[in-house]
Amino acid sequence: MNFRSFQVPYAVSEQYNKRAAYFSMEFAIHQPLKIYSGGLGFLAGSHLRSAYELRQNMIGIGILWKYGYYDQTRNQDQTLQPTWMEKIYSFLEDTGIKFQIIIHDHPVWVKAMYLNPETFKTAPLFLLTTDLPENDYVSQTISHRLYDANVSTKIAQFMLLGIGGAKLIDEIGFNPDVYHLNEAHGVSAAFYLLNKFKSVEKVKEHLVFTTHTPEEAGNEKHDIYLCQKMSYFSGISIDEVRKLTGIQDDLFNHSLAALRFARKANGVSRLHGEVSRKMWSHYDGICEIIHITNAQNWRYWADKQLYKAMEEGNDLAFDDRKNYLKRRAFEIVADQTGKLFDPNVLTIVWARRFAGYKRADFLTQNLERFEKLINNPSKPVQIIWAGKPYPVDYPAISQFNNLVHLSKNYKNVAVLIGYELTLSKRLKQAADVWLNNPRVPREASGTSGMTAAMNGAVNFSTDDGWIPEFVNHGNNGFVVPKADYENLSVHDQDNYDLNKMYEILEQQIVPLYYNNFETWRQIMKNGMRDVRFQFDSNRMAHEYYELMYK
Structure with missing residues (x-):
């Protein structure tokens, strides 16, 4: 050539x-x-x-x-x-x-x-x-x-x-x-x-x-x-x-x-x-x-069989496919950590670059509520963390390491390494809840939730980046209602967000998953539908030509 x-x-x-x-x-x-x-x-x-x-x-x-x-x-x-x-x-x-x-x-x-x-x-x-x-x-x-x-x-x-x-x-x-x-x-x-x-x-x-x-x-x-x-x-x-x-x-x-x-x-x-x-x-x-x-590119990221089952209105096939995707991803969890996760248990995943404002360890900042969440025998929860800190960002590395040490105390908490494209896709397929809790308004866009939704994960996020354009609370995902962040100290902002996150988890997300799975499944499907065209990168690549290059 x-x-x-x-x-x-x-x-x-x-x-x-x-x-x-x-x-x-x-x-x-x-x-x-x-x-x-x-x-x-x-x-x-x-x-x-x-x-x-x-x-x-x-x-x-x-x-x-x-x-x-x-x-x-x-x-x-x-x-x-x-x-x-x-x-x-x-x-x-x-x-x-x-x-x-x-x-x-x-x-x-x-x-x-x-x-x-x-x-x-x-x-x-x-x-x-x-x-x-x-x-x-x-x-x-x-x-x-x-x-x-x-x-x-x-x-x-x-x-x-x-x-x-x-x-x-x-x-x-x-x-x-x-x-x-x-x-x-x-x-x-x-x-x-x-x-x-x-x-x-x-x-x-x-x-x-x-x-x-x-x-x-x-x-x-x-x-x-x-x-x-x-x-x-x-x-x-x-x-x-x-x-x-x-x-x-x-x-x-x-x-x-x-x-x-x-x-x-x-x-x-x-x-x-x-x-x-x-x-x-x-x-x-x-x-x-x-x-x-x-x-993000739908063709590359989305699970096509999940979409097919949704389009055919075949709930049995839809549930079966999501269950299979979770089982397959949990083999990676078992391989890396020796922990056997259950595909029938509500699985929360936090996975992206580790950086201070993204607050990776946020849920663990109230250990009492964290333990209550993951030790509930009638409504069990599993949590997976993954992501790469910058190799000389020592606070982020110590945050990662603290989570590793914490995870040793629980058989339903795992921290994975090797967060690159393949693991990213697997974890989005493993997630029932894709957790995202940056300090508002410090996340420019935060696209991981888009590809999560393309794999039947329900977004749960603070109201930052692309989320205000996507999440309709309780319909296609869950979002922490914005406070007057500009007039809150960082400490107060963190307190407010953490409290709200636990409220939504304890009172809405966990009960819905276990008591009303029909509605949960509908929320999954709504997210898959809403992300499909509006947040497919073909729309974005087209807009760059129309709005920036012309």
Whole structure:
């Protein structure tokens, strides 16, 4: 295949013929390709799958992480042990394209690998690596670990994605109408494009930006002089960078720069759009911020047999299928923890990235009520936790480890490792209740509940992210009613949420599951129906073309 005048290798649909290049630090395409950490990657993977289904003229640009994010293994006492293993991918094609970018005043060789659309049914994906014999060891490590903890390495990774990605596009002659930055990691592309187009207006014409972070602290900021030293600005002087980005202090704010270079930006849920507009409103010169609610690829995630039984109105087959899905997932629980879970028992699952605001261990903060919940002989409950903390986020790791130690006291509580695409799907199939309890409004979107609903799990969540657009309490899921969070301290907010969660569990969810399964089943089906089109990524991929690219 000739990669020098690259065309998307399938017939492009007329309504999606604008050429788009989609930059993301991570893509969760399929289990064998471990180049993702969490929700951002899951979202990007679904986006590329939908771009393929809709025949969009889009390519993905990412990085081939030699050691992935990390492999989640255990110490002798079952606690978390991050390990880094080299990954080998025989299904990627070498494009034969190599080029240099300047990092730290020093040329670094970059090679592009290619994921063919037919391999996993995605838009074409180019993955960049610096792990080459031509590079010194330090340069090789740029593409070793996703979100490296070393600040200089991380900035170099952002440059590899942004500058390297934009240069690759020139190398393959793709000539996109739109450069789409999924999060601000790749905003160094704007400086590369500025050298290319010679005008900010021209850059703006081509650049759009998706922000996923609803709090300023979560937006990457780095010392502007370090960025300059690393050649981040593609030879543009600091004075000129300040003039272009309006950043006057010594911290280069990647998201702020992206909002000033893009012609349009979007939040990833209706609520997040509002939060973002408010959050950035005191900055001048930023682009319009709309919202396009995140979604997940139905074809990849949904259990088709469950949907078939629902559509045929065959409740026997429906119950039987869900029971089978639970049994199959519980084999993983037994294998990892030696605990035998019962498919006829109400199963609550909390599984996603471990981060402080997501409050993984929330239910255990009232141990008395927790024990009452899981030790009820007439209405038993099983709980599973899983998820990967960032490998140097020590509070999140200790939260994970505390749950491991706690789980040793109960035969119906399990903590699993290896939360990647396959386990994610299995746990959604295992769940009767998909528990999600972030501190409102800190979850931009939180898409795991979408794929849970596609597998017959009932969402139970605080009212954050995509949930206000989906949950109709008691009809297709359950939601903690919003308090006046803005005027509550964190402590009071946590108390309020925890109390409400237990009330809903004790008085509504558990009794309904055991005393009125007909209604419970209807809630499952309503969730499956409501998530089917509104939160399928085909809708989202279509909206990006309509609202952002045109």
